[in-house]
Amino acid sequence: MPLDPAHAALVRLVRDEGTRVLATLIRQVGDVALAEDAVQDATVRALETWPRDGVPDEPRAWLTVAARRRAIDIVRREAARTGKEAAAMELTGPPEEQDDLLRLVFTCCHPALAVETQVALALRTLCGLTTPEVARALLVPEATMTKRLTRAKQKIARAGIPYRVPDDHELPERLRGVLSTVYLLFNEGYGPTATPRPALVDEAVRLTRLLRELMPGExxxxxxxxxxxxxxxxxxxxxxxxxxxxxxxxxxxxxxxxxxxxxxxxxxxxxxxxxxxxxxxxxxxxxxxxxxxxxxxxxxxxxxxxxxxxxxxxxxxxTPVVRLNRAVAVGERDGPAAGLAAIDAVTGLDDYPLRHASRAELLARLGHTADARAAYAAALALPQDAAQLAHLRRRAERVSP
Missing domain, CATH: 1.20.58 (Methane Monooxygenase Hydroxylase; Chain G, domain 1)
Known part of the structure; x- marks a missing residue:
């Protein structure tokens, strides 16, 4: 059954605030996996208690304290991690000069990690996607993605990849990955046809402004x-x-x-x-x-x-997506027949729902009703966000049988 609107809003709040909490906790405990486990536990507790007790005045602070306490419990139980206990138990301290979320972006985008791993780790930690969601987004089997993320976290720990914003001379080699990561964060929040998450959009814009301060002429x-x-x-x-x-x-x-x-x-x-x-x-x-x-x-x-x-x-x-978007623009300037020909010339997007949906729109304008409905059916058969599916169904219903 779908979530009621109030609970759905609560889930979004917890998920979006959890991103900032995770960034802070990783800095404090120095272990991505430990921090993720602790934040996950804190979010579950929030979803159990907030509907009953009410949302606290400072949701992020509540989640941070709950996650930190959970991290302490985990550390105390695992003798191998007792060396990190002091860091995990540091509940107060001087304010950090650098932004925790920006630190996390640069950690995800360290050149020691393969580009596809950087993207996966960013989607998982920064965008708050589950591992299955990351796997679907990157068209990778879930088991493969689980292994990829686990290896990435292990590599960060073994290699001692620093959790910090790099020095000026290190910025250029990281920039491409960092910008891609922040743009992924923006797109996940923007949700062109899916459920928007304004908090993620605001975070992405804030991070990009911070990057501009670091590299004002880039x-x-x-x-x-x-x-x-x-x-x-x-x-x-x-x-x-x-x-x-x-x-x-x-x-x-x-x-x-x-x-x-x-x-x-x-x-x-x-x-x-x-x-x-x-x-x-x-x-x-x-x-x-x-x-x-x-x-x-x-x-x-x-x-x-x-x-x-x-x-x-x-x-x-x-890229094929750029070619598809150009083809759509051709359809607007030169008419649906020209646009359809341009779309059909684009290859490599058979599993991309928006390609089929774009074809359907142009076919409908040309009066090719049966073909338009078939194109919508092809789009609806592909994995995608539930909100995007609902949007496409509404568009398909407008095409008369």
Missing amino acids: ASVLGLLALELLLDSRRDARHDADGRPVLLADQDRGRWRAELVQEGVILVGEGLRRSPDRPDPYVVQAAIAACHALAPRYADTDWTAVLSWYDVLLAVAD
Whole structure:
């Protein structure tokens, strides 16, 4: 049975606050696995007691204390870890100068870990996804993902990978992984067609601002911050009163946050100036978002400009998803037949629900009802978030049999 709205909100609160608690506890106990076990226990206790006793005034503080106490219990029971007991029992101390969550991002993205492991660890620790959810997101069997995450945590412990923000000279080699991780965090919270988690969006934006302070002239950081702000500017218009997604074409642009659009557009310009010869992919994606943000109405969108930016993006980051998004833009500028031909030319996305859904939309516009329903059926048959499934079912129901 689905969770009632109040309990679902409580689950989201606990999950989102748990990310910050985990980051703090890892710093204190120096062991990712121990911290995860303790935070998991604390979240279970919260979900058991808060519905009865009420949500505390400081949820994160409550979870932190509960997790720390659980860590102490675990340490005391395991003789092999008694050397860490003092760290786990340190309930008070001087404030840290560096941000705990930013430390965790850099730990996940240490170059000693393979890129696919960095991504998996980030999804698990920063986004709060379960191991099965991470496995589905990365199209890997659950057993394989469990082993991958376990090995990653063991490697962090054995290699003594420091839990800190690196020195200035170490930042460039970590930056690509760190930005990818923060963007994953943003996307998990943004949920284009899934259930949004605003707390994760806010965390991602906050972390990107911190990265900008660390590397103020880095084009990729400017581009990521611009992209996040331009997308988040639509927050209040992206769902209707019943919580259902509202597509970009149907959003009330009067509800978009003008100050975020303005800041994002300025950052796009600065990012382009910082990378004149080979624009950074994040800057280019932000430029595409700016094309949408600056159009007073969906009908006023400059699709030629959008397609031009997609061509630039393909030159610096050619992926099947980018090609799919460009094909959708072709359909908007040149009509559904041209868009459908462009989508059908994209390969490597047979297991990507949005490819089938995009085809379905264009087929429906062409009046090919049976083919449109078949394309929606193909999209609905693939693993995805429950909210996204519900969204696709509603779209499919609009196509007359």
